[in-house]
Amino acid sequence: MFRKKILFDAERMKYPNTGLYHFCLHLGRELSILFEREDGMDLGFYVPSVVDEFKANARRHVHPLHKIGHYFKTKPALWHATYQLSDYIPHYPAIKKVLTVHDLNFLREKEQQKQGAYLKRLQKNVDQSEAIVCISNFVRNELQQFCDLKDKMVNVIYNGNNINDALLPAKPERPGINFERPFIFSIGAVNRKKNFHTLPYLIAKNDLNLIISGDLVDKQYYHEILGVAKQLGVLNRVFFTGAIEEAEKYYLLKYCYLFCFPSISEGFGLPVVEAMSFGTNILLSTATSLPEIGGDVVHYMESFDPLYLVELGGIIGQGALCAHSADAVKKRAQLFQWSHTAKEYMNAYRHIL
Template sequence: MKIVFDCERMKYPYTGLFEFCHKLGLSLLANKAQMDEVQFYIHQKDVKFFPSIAKKIIKRSIDKFFFQKINPEISIWHTTYQASRYIPPRHKNLKRLLTIHDLNFLHEGKSVAKQEKYLKKHQKNIEKADHIIAISEFTKQDILKHLNVKVPISVIYNGCDMEIFPEYNQPVYLPHKSFIFTVGTVIPKKNFHTLPCLLVNNHLELIIAGKRDEDYIIKILNEAKKYHVEDRVKIIGPITKEDKYWYLKNCQAFVFPSLAEGFGIPVIEAMNFGKPVFISNLTSLPEIGGDAAYYFENFEASYMQRVFSEGIQHYKDNAPTAKILKNAAKYSWQTCAKKHLELYRKLSLI
């Protein structure tokens, strides 16, 4: 079985799609049968992220208009970005899979016109697919509700395997006090501006890591000023995997009040350290966090403060670390890769 795994979106580092393609791609290589071959459709600059022995199909800009000729022995082409413009034409031996991570644009307050535009784009790609993969049951139900799907759809959860760096002790920003931590692209849907209120009546710092949207940062800092905690809110930009390891290992709690997630890998990353995790109860997050997380059901400041303080006290009194670690253990890239390989095999035999 010859498989092409699409890594075109790895052109954007420090993003969830980069991590998805990189971690799942490596796990596919590690778990495939000896007679199978996994190739990567990828930008030239990104080939360094996979072993040199692995075959690569170098993405060309013109592929969005005139796709390059591909080996007719390829039986599986897995498109990993739901709005991709790089999908090869159908041939009789080729099965085309499409991963849909989320329909977050339906949950972000966008105009009806924009929602319809994005749905039309997704529908176009769905009609090219022989099978759909959703990364959560919530995403699957969103797809079935809002799009016309005439092919099978499977749920395969993302993985989460944290690399450890036990000797690392030089984060890009070294906090001066105990701190709460969050990570993600710093954009409005992440809802990070609701977090400064959690610093009232304590001495904690809030560290926010991730690619920065300067306009949204102004909103976060204005909220911090409203509560007179601006000196304890640190927005540090993109971080290395070593930095993320250090912050997750040493934070007092992880906070993630996102408005829309298809999965929510940062939540599981924090749970891998047994940390108390405070998340919104929106979209896929309750499915992923289960009964091992604490939930914000709204974002009114006094309510969030109460949930946070009561949750921290509950964590101290009940020591639910084992439950948190058990929930995190359900999600590994090895399991994710094996489920993908099983699906590839099934489709290649049809």
């Protein structure tokens, strides 16, 4: 029986500890399970040679020359481009394409001239694709505003939740950090879009520690955060752990006094879903997709004004920022499941084949 070949582009897995790595990892695993029961389609992976995951089903390894063009002995019926700005999409019209759009964050992060170049690349990939998938309604709205979709199908398929229920939390061990003391926690690559410099204000009127985990991507911005903390007199209570293991992350999410995610540029907001999995009390910015993901079971920062944040910190320290029901928070986290995400993508594949 003839089986239509699907190639899942996992090229972004060459960058570990990133959202795109985990998107490919978790969606690829769930799709693999679904395809075991699929008679009419065969799933293969386009992966970097250094990545062991999906090695058994690797049909093609990433090569820089593929940016110029692909040569296939047998062309796949469908190519799933999992990154909106990918340079690796094959140009054969006979190959159907599904394009996942995670964000248009370059509109907020890049200077105007570079924004135009990124929009041109995105439009090119949109033009090549038969189906577009956005990871939130916020992203779909921005895509509709800034790209010509030519009446193409655009679905919203939420990402899943990366939390592994079988993995037990493990308390981190870092010199000079007391993880027993009540703390506000945040996580993400330390760069300007994460807006971490707003967080020291939240501990100026209380005795809480602030713990931030993630790679120190922007050293200049890291020192700016420390400068704010020093100015407020809280430098001795602000700690950076660097990158952390999954079990350590679970501990920090589960036992933090408050999870705060002040990011100003997100397409989805996976850390929010992960925090909700533990029923944690959560405080978010109102920027981009975060209200869509957090819903009505979290709190929101009304402003980034320093005076407001200091007063908010006083409310937090007094325990007056009322926690939502832990059960309600966990229930919302259950809306985001990779198994459901995979089924929705499978439907998208079938629709265009």
